[in-house]
Each structure stands twice: as C-alpha cells, then as structure tokens.
Amino acid sequence: MAGQAERLNAFIELGKFFRDYSEYHNKEVSETFEDVWHLKLEEAIGIAGHKNGWFTKENIVFSLKTWGAILTPKDLEGWLSLYEIDKNKHKTVALIMAGNIPLVGFHDFLSVLLSNNKALVKLSSNDAILLPLVAQFLIEKCPSLENEIEFTEGKLEHFDAVIATGSDNTARYFEHYFGHKPHIIRKNRNSVAVLTGNESKEELKAFGEDIFRYYGLGCRSVSKIFVPEGYVFDGFFEAIFDYNPIINQAKYANNYDYNKAVYLMSEFKILENGFLMLKKDDGYSSPIATLFYEEYRLLDELKVRIAEDREKIQCVVASGLFQDEVTFGHTQNPSLTDYADGVDTVEFLLKT
Structure with a gap:
C-alpha cells in the first residue's frame, strides 16, 4: 500500500x-x-x-x-x-x-x-x-x-x-x-449574493466571475442575488459588461434565447443586457443565463432567512455582512478546507 x-x-x-x-x-x-x-x-x-x-x-x-x-x-x-x-x-x-x-x-x-x-x-x-x-x-x-x-x-x-x-x-x-x-x-445547492448598493464597480466586476465562470453550472456559482428595495441595476449591468463574449458560446446562447422566449410568453417581467437575464423569483436555482433576484427591506431579516435556508445554499457572497461570506469574485477559488455542503470529508473518512 x-x-x-x-x-x-x-x-x-x-x-x-x-x-x-x-x-x-x-x-x-x-x-x-x-x-x-x-x-x-x-x-x-x-x-x-x-x-x-x-x-x-x-x-x-x-x-x-x-x-x-x-x-x-x-x-x-x-x-x-x-x-x-x-x-x-x-x-x-x-x-x-x-x-x-x-x-x-x-x-x-x-x-x-x-x-x-x-x-x-x-x-x-x-x-x-x-x-x-x-x-x-x-x-x-x-x-x-x-x-x-x-x-x-x-x-x-x-x-x-x-x-x-x-x-x-x-x-x-x-x-x-x-x-x-x-x-x-x-x-442540490446554489450560491447567493447579498448586495447593499454600496459595492464598488471593481467589486461588481469581480462578481461577474462568480456568476459566469463555468456558465453558472457549479454549486458555487451564484444563481440568485438579494438586493435592497428599489435597487437600480444600471451600475451592476455596466460593471459586468466585459463578460458579454459569453453569449458567443452556442450552448449558452441557445439557453439564453430559449429561457427568454419562455419568460416573454409567460409574461414574466425580466431585466436583460443581451447576455444575462434578471428575473424576480423567490427560488434559488435559476436556469442558465438567468439570475434570480429578490428584494429585502431589512438586512437582519434577510440574515434570518438565509440562515433558515442554509441547507439549500453553498456559498454566500457579500462584503462585511456574514461570518463565513465569500468575497466578490472568489467563489470558484475554494481552499482545501472549504468542504462541499460544509461536511468535513476527511473527518468523515477517519471516523468511518
């Protein structure tokens, strides 16, 4: 051996x-x-x-x-x-x-x-x-x-x-x-982000990596964002514009077109920039080329909600809000101690 x-x-x-x-x-x-x-x-x-x-x-x-x-x-x-x-x-x-x-x-x-x-x-x-x-x-x-x-x-x-x-x-x-x-x-697990409206353009640009890397297919990929009531997405769309070549990937583009057609036929209200759609939804698992979003009124209430839904969430991206948060742009760079679902694999193996 x-x-x-x-x-x-x-x-x-x-x-x-x-x-x-x-x-x-x-x-x-x-x-x-x-x-x-x-x-x-x-x-x-x-x-x-x-x-x-x-x-x-x-x-x-x-x-x-x-x-x-x-x-x-x-x-x-x-x-x-x-x-x-x-x-x-x-x-x-x-x-x-x-x-x-x-x-x-x-x-x-x-x-x-x-x-x-x-x-x-x-x-x-x-x-x-x-x-x-x-x-x-x-x-x-x-x-x-x-x-x-x-x-x-x-x-x-x-x-x-x-x-x-x-x-x-x-x-x-x-x-x-x-x-x-x-x-x-x-x-199934998905990752989320909490925005406050105080993020810099650099943070939001880095955040694009959390959304688009691996076309959003990973459990550490952000599929949903929480934003304060009345949040204006113009700055967000501007910051992630450099990721627009993703629409040139045929499989991604096909998903974008298909999901857009479904949303429009269902008369869902969406925001889009030509390569990403934002849909207001209380779910966590968004389709490819779509990011769900939900508005919050009080951060403390949102923290309770996220704590209650922890079994559905892999990572939380934020800046100075959560003890175990991931900084913008780093969801796909886990360390050796970042275990999937928070279960220590090595400890499990040693005790088995």
Whole structure:
C-alpha cells in the first residue's frame, strides 16, 4: 500500500504539473509542450471538450490553475496537519462523481487518497476524461497507487463507505441503495449574493466571475442575488459588461434565447443586457443565463432567512455582512478546507 509521504509527494508533483500547464498552455505545442504529460493533457482537454460542450478549454484550464494554486507543500501539509491521518483504518471508498464542471469531484478523490484509503470511482459521463488522466499521472509518480485507484462503469461493489454527489432526485436513489453504508450524500445547492448598493464597480466586476465562470453550472456559482428595495441595476449591468463574449458560446446562447422566449410568453417581467437575464423569483436555482433576484427591506431579516435556508445554499457572497461570506469574485477559488455542503470529508473518512 502506498505510504502517506509517497501519496503526498505525488499530489505535490501534480500541483506543479497543473501550474506549469496553466502558465504555458497558450503557447505553441511544438515550442512548449516537450513533456509527454503536457501533450497527454492537451489531448485530454480536447476530447473532454468534444464530449461535453460546456467544457471549454478556458474553463478546464481555470480548474487546473485553481487546483495547482493549492496543491503545494505548504497548503497540503497544513491541511493534513489538522487530522490524525495515521490513525485511519484503510478502507475502500466509493465515489459517485457529478459532471457539471471540470474535475468537480477532485476534492473527494484527493481526500480519500491522502487519508490513506482506496478510491473506487464511478464517473459521470459528462466528465469522464480528465480524472483518469490525473490518476495515470499520480500512479507514475507513486506506482503503489495503482492498487488504490479503481474506475468502474458497472455496479459498485465491495466498498466500505460512499460519497455521492447529485441532484435532489438522485439523492433519494443514493439513500435507497447506499443508506446502509457510512455515507455522504449531497443534494442540490446554489450560491447567493447579498448586495447593499454600496459595492464598488471593481467589486461588481469581480462578481461577474462568480456568476459566469463555468456558465453558472457549479454549486458555487451564484444563481440568485438579494438586493435592497428599489435597487437600480444600471451600475451592476455596466460593471459586468466585459463578460458579454459569453453569449458567443452556442450552448449558452441557445439557453439564453430559449429561457427568454419562455419568460416573454409567460409574461414574466425580466431585466436583460443581451447576455444575462434578471428575473424576480423567490427560488434559488435559476436556469442558465438567468439570475434570480429578490428584494429585502431589512438586512437582519434577510440574515434570518438565509440562515433558515442554509441547507439549500453553498456559498454566500457579500462584503462585511456574514461570518463565513465569500468575497466578490472568489467563489470558484475554494481552499482545501472549504468542504462541499460544509461536511468535513476527511473527518468523515477517519471516523468511518
């Protein structure tokens, strides 16, 4: 079985690889990608984008860059120091991955392996290319990991615990089939932002990243904003104007046109700027190219509402309003301790 130090070193090497690729990916292959792994990754990114139109090269490279920034000796060792990894009882953990954004299940994969367990992975068909390549890289750096990483397309068998990510509907299915095993089962979550009207243009421009990165498909993507009564959206629309090229992506544009047609036929009142629609709605999960908004009268009342709905919310973007808020522009840059749904994955694994 792969030792802790060897596993850790393999992920440190992976981080360096991600950083190197992210830095040089725009240059000519013949000039830059002399390393065979750079060429393999370049090919995998092309295949992933071909199989899933939402996986543009820009978004895949953003994901790699984000992971590369925290797969460092300092961050990894600091994170693992919070736990007594040496007391872990080796187990096989089934990972049922989502496929909404590139490498969305990587944190679970990382947590399982660096807590000295085996990962039995069932990939989403929407994201089935990138993680197997990552696994190959890790195995080359730490050959004994070959027995600790297994991908399966069939029925999951012979595992001790399960971490499954999906929708509210699939969660019921997961509960039925895996409820007898130690488990983490994740449901739908969305992220929200609270605006006060005092945000600077720079903050609102950065906020565009929280809305548009990955086309809004991630659970950390903001799908709803709360604004004070009488809020004027002119400054908001002006600040996010630089994100307008997103409408040139065919799948995004098709969703924009379709949802706009539905809203107009239903006589819903919407605000729009040609690439984003704002719809007044008390829901949290907005369609692609749409941002729900809701007005509030008192901040204290809104804080109570958000606290009551925490099971539906992944992140809250704000400035100086909440203890665990995310600053504008940073929802897609989580740290190693930013666990999905607030459930500490490593602690779960160590106690199982």
